[in-house]
Amino acid sequence: MAVEDIARTIWWDDEQRRVMLIDQSRLPLVGDLLVCSTADGVCTAITGMAVRGAPALGVAAALAIALWAANESDEITGTDEFMAELDAVAAKITATRPTAVNLFWGAERMRALARANANLPLPELRESLVAEAVSMESEDEERNRAIGRFGAELLPDEPSVLTHCNAGSLATVFYGTALGVIFAAQEAGKKPQVWVDETRPVLQGARLTAWELRMAGIPFHLITDNMAASVMRSGWVDAVIVGADRIAANGDVANKIGTYGLAVLCHEHGIPFYVAAPTSTVDLTLESGEGIVIEERDPREVLGVTFSGVFEPRSPEEARAWDLLTQEGSYAVPFTKGHAMEIARKGAAYQVDGWVRVAPPGVEVYNPAFDVTPAKYVTAIITERGVARPDYMGSLADMCAGSGAIDEIGA
Ligand code: MRU
Numbered sequence: 001m002a003v004e005d006i007a008r009t010i011w012w013d014d015e016q017r018r019v020m021l022i023d024q025s026r027l028p029l030v031g032d033l034l035v036c037s038t039a040d041g042v043c044t045a046i047t048g049m050a051v052r053g054a055p056a057l058g059v060a061a062a063l064a065i066a067l068w069a070a071n072e073s074d075e076i077t078g079t080d081e082f083m084a085e086l087d088a089v090a091a092k093i094t095a096t097r098p099t100a101v102n103l104f105w106g107a108e109r110m111r112a113l114a115r116a117n118a119n120l121p122l123p124e125l126r127e128s129l130v131a132e133a134v135s136m137e138s139e140d141e142e143r144n145r146a147i148g149r150f151g152a153e154l155l156p157d158e159p160s161v162l163t164h165c166n167a168g169s170l171a172t173v174f175y176g177t178a179l180g181v182i183f184a185a186q187e188a189g190k191k192p193q194v195w196v197d198e199t200r201p202v203l204q205g206a207r208l209t210a211w212e213l214r215m216a217g218i219p220f221h222l223i224t225d226n227m228a229a230s231v232m233r234s235g236w237v238d239a240v241i242v243g244a245d246r247i248a249a250n251g252d253v254a255n256k257i258g259t260y261g262l263a264v265l266c267h268e269h270g271i272p273f274y275v276a277a278p279t280s281t282v283d284l285t286l287e288s289g290e291g292i293v294i295e296e297r298d299p300r301e302v303l304g305v306t307f308s309g310v311f312e313p314r315s316p317e318e319a320r321a322w323d324l325l326t327q328e329g330s331y332a333v334p335f336t337k338g339h340a341m342e343i344a345r346k347g348a349a350y351q352v353d354g355w356v357r358v359a360p361p362g363v364e365v366y367n368p369a370f371d372v373t374p375a376k377y378v379t380a381i382i383t384e385r386g387v388a389r390p391d392y393m394g395s396l397a398d399m400c401a402g403s404g405a406i407d408e409i410g411a
Contacts, residue, residue, distance in 0.1 A: 001217040003183045006169045007031075009056050012063055012134045017070045019063045023050040024170055026308040028211040030351070039068040039089050046096040046103075049202070053171020054245045054281055055144070058102030059136050061093045065110040066133035069126040079118055082125065086114055098293040099254055099370045100245040101283040105406045106136065137173050143278045143384035144175040148184025151241065151276050151382040155185050155192070159238045162195040162228060165256035166208035167243025167276065177276040178241040179212060181382065186218060194220035195231055199256060201301040201367065225258050232269045240266050244277040244381075251375030251392025252289025257368055263377035272379040279383050279403040282396055289372035299365035304339075304357040312349045322350055337361070 010021040019036040025048055026032065034050055036042045042064035045051045051060050068089045076082045090107040097103060113132045117125050155161070161182055165171075168179035175183065185192045194213055199205035206222055213220045223231060231237060240262050246254040253259070253275050266273040286292060313319035322343070325331040330344035338361075341354035381388040381396065385403060388395040400407070 001215060003169070003175070003187075003216045006174070006212055006215050008174050009053075009170050010051055010060055010063065010173060011137060012066065012130070014134075017067075019060075019067055021045060021051050021060070022170070024052055024208060025049045026353075027170075028207055030308050030310055036064075036067065037071055039064040039072065039093065042067065043093055043096050046093075052204075053166060053168075054100035054102040054243065055140055055172040055177065055278055056170070057097065057100045058106035058280055059133070059140055059173050061090075061103050061106030062110050062133040062136045064093050065089060065107065066130045069129040073122075073126065076122070079122065079125070082122060083114060083118065086111065097295055099295045100281075101406055102245075102278075102280050105280045108406060109136070109404065140173040140278075141175055143280075144172050144177055144180045145184070146384035147177050147276050147278065147382050148175065148180035148187075150384075150387050151181030151274065152185040152188050152190065154239070154272070154274065154380070154382070154387070155181070155190060156238055158191045158193075159185060160193050160195070160236055162197065162231065162237045162240045162262070163209060164197040164205060164225075164240075164242050164259055164262055165199045166204040166212070167241075168209055168212040170208050170212060171243060176212070177243045177278065177382075178274075179209065181241050181274075181276050182213075182218060183216060186216070192218055194218060195228070195237060196220050196222045197225050197228060197258065197262075198222060199258065200225055202297075202369075204256065228262060229265050232265055232271060237269075237271055239272045239274055241274045241276055241382075244275050244281050245370055246286075246292050247275070247277060247282045247381065247396070248286040248289045248292065248375075249282075249284045249393060249396060250288045251378055251381065251388075251390065251396060252292075253373045253375070253378055253381075254289060254292045254294070254370045255373065257371050260371040260373045260377075263373040266379075267377050273373075273377055274380055274382055275373075275378055276382040279385060279400045279405040282383075282400050282405045284397065284400060284405060284407040289374065292370075292372055294371070295369040297367045297369050299367055300355060302365045302367045303359045303363060304355050307352075307354045307356065309352045310346060310349050311352065326350065 023032040168176035197205045263273045330342045333341040338357040
């Protein structure tokens with residue numbers, strides 16, 4: 001068991017000219033590999049949360065454009081038309097989720113490259129876009145490892161760290177940001193242990209962070225989100241480290257809903273609150289977090305719990321019965337009210353996707369996916385270029401100078 005055993009999240013398959021990604025929507029018990037041959041396929045993977053986490057979304061955006069260039073733009077013969085179509089594809093990709101600026105950054109970097117290479121013959125321009133997206137994959141890992149090294153230095157020898165959501169390897173191409181700091185601390189000979197917030201409602205902590213930490217052999221306790229205050233008060237937390245989806249120029253941080261509460265708790269208990277994120281997460285076009293668009297998601301995430309699983313029939317009779325029920329596609333179990341469950345064939349097995357209603361029908365829901373933590377609660381922002389401290393207006397701008405961070409486009 002080691003960090004290196006964690007599978008990469010998303011990658012370009014050069015032989016088949018396609019993008020491969022791990023479907024995170026059903027992890028940890030079902031871990032399918034998805035194959036995308038079109039930009040639309042990647043968009044569907046993003047909206048369905050098969051790929052998620054800000055840095056991974058940035059690379060996914062670039063790879064989606066690479067797919068379009070490699071597989072879907074053959075009929076275009078003129079550069080002007082190519083550039084106009086590329087802009088339209090980029091707009092479609094950035095419309096999938098509004099909060100993580102990395103998505104915009106990934107698309108913008110590809111558009112900028114296309115503009116710079118507009119004088120090339122189209123076949124070469126297409127290839128340059130593929131090469132750019134592929135290089136963003138490896139850059140992502142390098143950045144995360146650098147964040148990890150800078151962050152690990154901030155921790156004591158036997159740190160007890162609380163984290164929220166999944167800012168691990170799965171949220172990036174590889175290695176992670178907040179979890180990257182913990183992985184790097186372990187690699188540096190420290191002995192970290194982790195408190196993992198389950199992270200309602202989508203449970204990225206319970207499903208993904210717990211899965212990664214177990215793979216990496218790092219000891220941890222899973223807690224429900226409402227246990228964090230009590231754990232801190234008990235004196236069991238040396239630092240909170242989270243990732244970010246967008247950081248404004250003044251250091252306000254948008255991250256998974258619940259992050260703000262943790263930052264306030266840290267303030268109360270004198271615990272450092274660290275944000276680990278690449279400079280591609282910094283949005284210098286926004287003076288403060290007020291301008292950050294917060295995604296609101298399906299009420300069903302709050303009203304109930306989803307589950308997935310795979311089963312194999314125990315006898316030929318059982319197989320025949322399930323085959324009969326699924327012969328025309330997926331079979332919806334006819335609950336009289338409340339829950340939902342679909343069963344579909346999956347090779348010789350069957351895939352189950354269900355949703356268990358917890359709240360009564362007719363309940364109004366508010367389901368923001370992210371919140372904004374004011375900069376005054378952020379002890380430091382750990383980037384691949386070093387550690388930024390308040391006043392962030394100056395330190396973040398210095399850190400991002402020449403990094404290619406977004407400073408010309410907004411959401
Ligand atoms: O909705 P998600 O799962 O995409 O949200 C992810 C987060 O909030 C992460 O903490 C953030 O993207 C940082 S990932 C390094």
